[in-house]
Amino acid sequence: xxxxxxxESEQGKFKKNALEVASYASxxxxxxxxxxxxxxxxxxxxxxxxEYGVSKVMNVKDGSLETFNAGxxxxxxxxxxKSTDAKVVILSSSTDTKYLAPxxxxxxxxxxxxxxxxxxxxxxxxxxxxxxxxNKGFAHTQIxxxxxxxxVSNNAFGAHENKTAISVxxxxxxxxxxxxxxxxxxxxxxxxxxxxxxxDIVVSAGRGMKGPENWGMIEExxxxxxxATACSKPVSDLGWRxxxxxxxxxxxxxxxxxxxAIGISGAIQHLAGVSASKTKVVINNxxxxxxxxxxxxxxxxDAFEVVPQLxxxxxxxxxxxx
Amino acid sequence: MKILVCISNVxxxxxxxxxxxxxxxxxxxGVQFVINPNDEFGLTRAMWFKEKQGATVHIxxxxxxxxxxxxxxxxxxxxxxxxxxxxxxxxxxSVAQQxxxxxxxxxxxxxxxGRESIDYNGGMVPGILASLTNMNFINSCINLDIxxxxxxxxxEIDGGxxxxxxxxxxxVGGQKGLVEESDLRIPNMRGIMMARKKSLSVLEPxxxxxxxxxxxxDKPASKGxxxxxDSVDQLIDLLHNEAKVI
Numbered sequence: 001x002x003x004x005x006x007x008e009s010e011q012g013k014f015k016k017n018a019l020e021v022a023s024y025a026s027x028x029x030x031x032x033x034x035x036x037x038x039x040x041x042x043x044x045x046x047x048x049x050x051e052y053g054v055s056k057v058m059n060v061k062d063g064s065l066e067t068f069n070a071g072x073x074x075x076x077x078x079x080x081x082k083s084t085d086a087k088v089v090i091l092s093s094s095t096d097t098k099y100l101a102p103x104x105x106x107x108x109x110x111x112x113x114x115x116x117x118x119x120x121x122x123x124x125x126x127x128x129x130x131x132x133x134x135n136k137g138f139a140h141t142q143i144x145x146x147x148x149x150x151x152v153s154n155n156a157f158g159a160h161e162n163k164t165a166i167s168v169x170x171x172x173x174x175x176x177x178x179x180x181x182x183x184x185x186x187x188x189x190x191x192x193x194x195x196x197x198x199x200d201i202v203v204s205a206g207r208g209m210k211g212p213e214n215w216g217m218i219e220e221x222x223x224x225x226x227x228a229t230a231c232s233k234p235v236s237d238l239g240w241r242x243x244x245x246x247x248x249x250x251x252x253x254x255x256x257x258x259x260x261a262i263g264i265s266g267a268i269q270h271l272a273g274v275s276a277s278k279t280k281v282v283i284n285n286x287x288x289x290x291x292x293x294x295x296x297x298x299x300x301x302d303a304f305e306v307v308p309q310l311x312x313x314x315x316x317x318x319x320x321x322x
Numbered sequence: 323m324k325i326l327v328c329i330s331n332v333x334x335x336x337x338x339x340x341x342x343x344x345x346x347x348x349x350x351x352g353v354q355f356v357i358n359p360n361d362e363f364g365l366t367r368a369m370w371f372k373e374k375q376g377a378t379v380h381i382x383x384x385x386x387x388x389x390x391x392x393x394x395x396x397x398x399x400x401x402x403x404x405x406x407x408x409x410x411x412x413x414x415x416s417v418a419q420q421x422x423x424x425x426x427x428x429x430x431x432x433x434x435x436g437r438e439s440i441d442y443n444g445g446m447v448p449g450i451l452a453s454l455t456n457m458n459f460i461n462s463c464i465n466l467d468i469x470x471x472x473x474x475x476x477x478e479i480d481g482g483x484x485x486x487x488x489x490x491x492x493x494v495g496g497q498k499g500l501v502e503e504s505d506l507r508i509p510n511m512r513g514i515m516m517a518r519k520k521s522l523s524v525l526e527p528x529x530x531x532x533x534x535x536x537x538x539x540d541k542p543a544s545k546g547x548x549x550x551x552d553s554v555d556q557l558i559d560l561l562h563n564e565a566k567v568i
Contacts (some may be wrong), residue, residue: 102449
């Protein structure tokens with residue numbers, strides 16, 4: 001019996017959340033008195049997981065699985081669960097893992113709890129705390145099945161070093177991987193920029209920016225901070241920014257360390273989407289904007305005056321602080 | 323083409339969330355219930371297929387009689403027929419099993435559910451349903467076109483989008499983007515009158531595995547008062563020295 005963790009990678013390199021879920025799996029294994037096995041696909045850096053408490057990596061070496069395929073990945077992970085007799089499976093809560101986790105749950109007849117924000121309350125019974133009601137509340141969810149699947153929220157647990165002796169084994173993809181004829185045709189993705197899902201800092205703007213032509217300064221601010229850009233629902237509805245940047249109850253949830261909201265008044269649906277962020281900063285010319293009640297820090301002022309100043313001052317700050 | 327849209331009955335997005343019975347149940351007192359927004363995008367896309375490609379659209383909901391006003395709204399928007407599975411929804415796994423029975427008996431080409439409900443946010447019903455019915459599955463779908471048996475879709479990925487090809491029968495976990503917000507429909511009087519005459523069948527539930535149980539709820543800790551900076555310099559200082567986030 002072991003804990004199995006699925007560590008996501010891209011072009012052979014682990015994503016940031018891989019180290020976080022490995023750390024989470026290590027914490028769960030410690031609670032259960034067992035070890036952690038990781039499954040990865042075509043990674044070139046399996047041994048690095050030894051720094052985060054993983055004692056064995058099953059690296060699926062299969063050229064046909066270079067691109068994410070939910071059905072095929074779920075089939076391979078299910079086989080790894082069986083071969084390691086894993087009772088707990090840990091994954092991230094990325095868009096891809098939220099695609100494959102239900103398929104895996106069905107294959108294993110396993111209960112699945114997504115958006116988990118801390119180590120289990122207990123492992124017998126197995127109880128986890130997860131966000132519910134679109135971040136307006138938390139549920140303490142008991143998983144009652146023999147095999148349990150846990151989706152860890154991004155940035156909720158952090159990566160914790162815990163050096164362990166590690167072995168890496170190369171394996172083949174599952175034989176029944178082609179049960180689903182859904183195939184990737186083309187990926188259109190911004191390369192080299194932080195995404196909302198895993199960014200430490202998110203710079204978000206709303207209708208207060210008055211038009212899409214004014215987004216240059218938002219992107220410049222984000223570049224200086226190494227941040228992802230996001231927007232409020234009205235902005236994506238107006239077509240000023242793509243749907244993928246819409247943060248809120250019906251858009252993306254944000255769980256960054258710093259969320260900067262510029263010209264966003266703070267509708268309840270938007271606040272739900274950002275409440276998991278640790279530090280929230282609001283820049284708005286209306287001191288009565290509801291967002292100020294949910295924020296940690298703020299400046300009451302015109303975004304068109306404050307943001308350019310912030311850009312210049314942050315350039316100086318970065319120059320001095322590296 | 324025969325389409326089933328799975329509808330979840332959820333608190334309106336503006337609802338304040340409270341819990342009752344020693345924080346073990348969601349407090350429905352004073353809460354307005356609506357069609358889950360992610361399902362509504364799917365329902366509207368299904369209406370598009372009905373009008374442009376001659377599809378038949380059914381809806382299914384798991385729940386007691388209190389969900390019927392939400393189902394009638396979906397019928398008023400244009401769905402042809404409805405099925406209510408007469409049991410309280412508990413976890414996503416058991417809900418998917420109930421819906422799978424409707425899918426198996428109905429011979430649907432396309433099943434659309436929301437990527438997640440905005441209440442319990444389990445996000446697993448469409449995927450488990452696809453597995454239980456041996457149908458293809460696309461999650462977080464933001465664009466869907468069907469030509470004969472061939473499906474072209476886009477799904478959201480972290481940092482962009484992915485174009486996919488697939489075939490029917492297919493289950494879709496849908497969201498905003500399947501249609502634009504401005505395309506969502508408000509039922510008109512004629513639709514409301516017609517909905518009263520449409521079939522809303524009540525089906526008894528099948529035995530299902532309950533895989534998870536929400537034992538207790540709590541709310542985020544209340545925030546302290548916002549600290550307003552007088553200048554950009556002060557804000558940077560606070561973020562660096564106090565919050566330690568830059």
